Amino acid sequence: MSGHDHGHDDHHPDNHFTDMEARVKALETVLTRKGLIDPAAIDAIVETYETKVGPRNGARVVAKAWSDAGFSDWLKRDATAAIASLGFTGRQGEHMRAVFNTPDTHNLVVCTLCSCYPWAVLGLPPVWYKAPSYRSRAVIDPRGVLAEFGLALPADKKIRVWDSTAELRYIVVPERPDGTEGLDDEALADLVTRDSMIGTGLALSPEAGR
Amino acid sequence: MSACNTTSPLVASAQLPKSADGDPVFAEPWQAAAFAMTVRLHEQGVFSWSEWAEALSAELHKPNRKADGIDYYDCWVAALSHLVAALSITSGPELEALVRSWQRAAEATPHGKPIALENDPRRRERK
Numbered sequence: 001m002s003g004h005d006h007g008h009d010d011h012h013p014d015n016h017f018t019d020m021e022a023r024v025k026a027l028e029t030v031l032t033r034k035g036l037i038d039p040a041a042i043d044a045i046v047e048t049y050e051t052k053v054g055p056r057n058g059a060r061v062v063a064k065a066w067s068d069a070g071f072s073d074w075l076k077r078d079a080t081a082a083i084a085s086l087g088f089t090g091r092q093g094e095h096m097r098a099v100f101n102t103p104d105t106h107n108l109v110v111c112t113l114c115s116c117y118p119w120a121v122l123g124l125p126p127v128w129y130k131a132p133s134y135r136s137r138a139v140i141d142p143r144g145v146l147a148e149f150g151l152a153l154p155a156d157k158k159i160r161v162w163d164s165t166a167e168l169r170y171i172v173v174p175e176r177p178d179g180t181e182g183l184d185d186e187a188l189a190d191l192v193t194r195d196s197m198i199g200t201g202l203a204l205s206p207e208a209g210r
Numbered sequence: 211m212s213a214c215n216t217t218s219p220l221v222a223s224a225q226l227p228k229s230a231d232g233d234p235v236f237a238e239p240w241q242a243a244a245f246a247m248t249v250r251l252h253e254q255g256v257f258s259w260s261e262w263a264e265a266l267s268a269e270l271h272k273p274n275r276k277a278d279g280i281d282y283y284d285c286w287v288a289a290l291s292h293l294v295a296a297l298s299i300t301s302g303p304e305l306e307a308l309v310r311s312w313q314r315a316a317e318a319t320p321h322g323k324p325i326a327l328e329n330d331p332r333r334r335e336r337k
Contacts, residue, residue, distance in 0.1 A: 021238075023309050027305070029308055029327060031251070031299070042247055053238070163322065
């Protein structure tokens with residue numbers, strides 16, 4: 001289930017729906033046409049369950065990278081294998097790459113529209129971030145988009161933007177917050193938000209995590 | 211949105227997977243969408259609790275269920291599909307045609323663009 005090249009010159013389509021994914025979309029279409037549901041209202045309900053969807057195991061990956069330098073190195077070199085070592089594998093055995101925030105560089109993942117978004121690791125993307133306008137703006141003006149959503153980065157901090165594909169998906173490893181010495185992996189994982197692993201936020205500080 | 215979402219009577223659906231604090235949990239995003247649609251339809255009186263419970267029960271008690279319950283939401287979606295067909299909101303063939311149309315649409319959608327039904331190549335030809 002691996003060993004593909006990461007290029008786009010093979011015949012895999014960029015997007016794919018499973019039978020159940022397509023079936024739910026078909027129901028949504030029928031019910032919307034009949035005026036019985038409003039897709040925005042459905043999104044709003046799903047958002048209330050945001051923390052209840054998928055294994056969301058990325059936070060544990062990040063916590064281990066913070067606490068275990070050997071794991072962190074492995075994650076940097078071969079995220080797919082390092083993540084799989086924790087017992088987490090994707091449905092299609094997709095390749096993962098971990099990009100690490102540093103004092104000099106902030107990382108931002110932009111692809112949340114495609115069926116390739118790694119929700120199993122990251123959790124559901126924020127609804128606002130799925131709007132096509134954000135995708136293009138995040139590529140052109142990442143600093144501006146991040147500032148709008150309350151993440152003001154110093155002007156001298158570089159921002160790198162990553163666009164996941166069907167074959168290669170990204171997880172941002174945020175910087176470990178200050179004052180977290182002595183916390184165990186579980187407590188550390190509580191500080192790792194969905195937004196911090198997409199790059200639209202930072203990891204919580206221990207006080208804020210309460 | 212309304213705070214009553216989490217207190218929808220549908221949370222009491224038979225065998226519903228729940229977290230330790232009693233909230234529904236979903237293995238994949240489409241399951242949450244299916245749950246949310248059903249909640250909305252019920253809230254609007256499209257079907258009653260007992261109609262829903264009966265439709266779901268019929269699916270959950272079919273012989274070919276997976277032992278580990280991993281197909282719970284497959285049953286849920288089948289129950290919802292049968293219910294909307296029984297209420298003449300759609301027909302089985304119309305729904306099946308839309309399922310295939312969405313699959314073609316997904317595969318025809320390039321990276322980075324939202325997956326929309328209009329992206330189904332056959333749909334465009336018909337227009």
